[in-house]
Amino acid sequence: MDLNQKDVPIVGALEFYRKARYFSFHMPGHKNGEGIDRRLASITGREFYKIDLTELPGLDDLHAPQECIKKAQELAAAAFGAGKTFFSVNGTSCGIQAAIMACCKEGDAIVLPRNAHRSALAGLILSGARPVWVPAELERNFGIPLHPAPRKFLELLDTGKHIKAVFCINPTYHGFSAELSPIIENAHRLGVPVIIDEAHGPHFHFHNMLPASAMDLGADIAIQSTHKMLTALNQGSMLHVGRESLIKPEAVFEQLTILQTTSPSYLILASLDTARMQMAVNGEKLLEKTIDMALNLKQKIETIGGIRCAPTDDPCKLLISVKELGATGFAVAEYLRENFNVQVELADLFNILLLITFGNTKEDCQRVVDGLNSLAGSSMDKRQAAPKRAAALFKVSTLPECELTPREAWFSVKRAVPVEEARGCISAEIVAPYPPGIPLLCPGEKINDEIINQIKEIRAMEIGVQGSRDPKLLHIQVVDSLRRITAL
Ligand SMILES: Cc1ncc(COP(=O)(O)O)c(C=O)c1O
Structure with missing residues (x-):
């Protein structure tokens, strides 16, 4: 096969199309960006939209x-x-x-x-x-x-x-x-x-x-x-x-x-094309630089008292525990954002997570070091202490019995019942406390006393949940009856 990894065929097709300057009587409706609202265009410019195209001659079709x-x-x-x-x-x-x-x-x-x-x-x-x-x-x-x-x-x-x-x-x-x-x-x-x-x-x-x-x-x-x-x-x-x-x-x-979608974004497709090219042509070098930068950052962070880095297998992911600083990850993330203009990937009760790619620079990394140094030297009242009882969240319970497939439960006729009265019911929704984000219940699973007690504990600690219709977790969606397929 004639494959040259320096080629970027989708970008090439877009360049060709762009140069032709066709008058657009096709989708998308913004017509090469001309119709885009001024306020949005003031952030993006209008050039960007000229390659926001659709399946036109020469641009191929994602579905064929x-x-x-x-x-x-x-x-x-x-x-x-x-x-x-x-x-x-x-x-x-x-x-x-x-x-x-x-x-x-x-x-x-x-x-x-x-x-x-x-x-x-x-x-x-x-x-x-x-x-x-x-x-x-x-x-x-x-x-x-x-x-x-x-x-x-x-x-x-x-x-x-x-x-x-x-x-x-x-x-x-x-x-x-x-x-x-x-x-x-x-x-x-x-x-x-x-x-x-x-x-x-x-x-x-x-x-x-x-x-x-x-x-x-x-x-x-x-x-x-x-x-x-x-x-x-x-x-x-x-x-x-x-x-x-x-x-x-x-x-x-x-x-x-x-x-x-039947209207795939050519901007996304082109960026997939170039991301592949970057890796195929120069990946080892780019990643070498990234890994060096990340390891260096990790080394510097680890010298700061009260901070520990996790032994992640991917050095580009820096998981930093701030538990011993007496702060929550949420509070540290906010401190870094407000005082050092640093936005982390994720924060939870105990940690912050940094994601480092070759788009980062040593200067970016230095800001994190400065921010964490400054935080470690600051007084306790700037921080929010992590709730002591949070450890209770990380119990591994036995998995509930599965009575229906997730599909059967999801498409069932549902009703909301108070959590305290849900014993023996089959869940029609997902309940996943975050962190750690592991579902306590999935659709189709039978609700037992242990689950009810855990939900009550989550409520008491005001921990966030993912997937539940009632964010306060007072009620839970359960299967009322299975839908019958009606004859045509
Ligand atoms: C482990 C894992 N799988 C899948 C996904 C979904 O990826 P995407 O956002 O590209 O749909 C995510 C998103 O965060 C993820 O963390």
């Missing part, structure tokens, strides 16, 4: 790629070590849904960690698959979820001959990678495909100081948020199908075409 998009996806597959690559303009979320739908039909069992991203739950709802959850593990020093140990997956694979797919996360949001090889080897021995949520690992393939990528380890499907750790615009992700995948690329493509 034959020209520049086809070529760009082929270049990406070669660069990331995949057999076939598909671009997603709907993030990794959409890729995860498509991957689960390609592997599982109604009632099929899929093994997945309890701390899987909510898009995996959406994949279960869309496909009708039956989850076989593996409890998440907790790293107690930092209070964060980890990927479960491989042995837990192997036990399930050995007992459940009916399993149709395995889903893993590599790495976690906080930068801890999973030991994937034994899971992939054992699943493949049984003919079971492995899907990897590699949202946070699109850079892994390009530097040997980073964990191995899912494609390099022989996974069947990996989905990466090119927009998170590389330079694609928000929503730009890639779904890679392995060279020897048990799942046919066409089966995944078929699902992507019903999930993705």
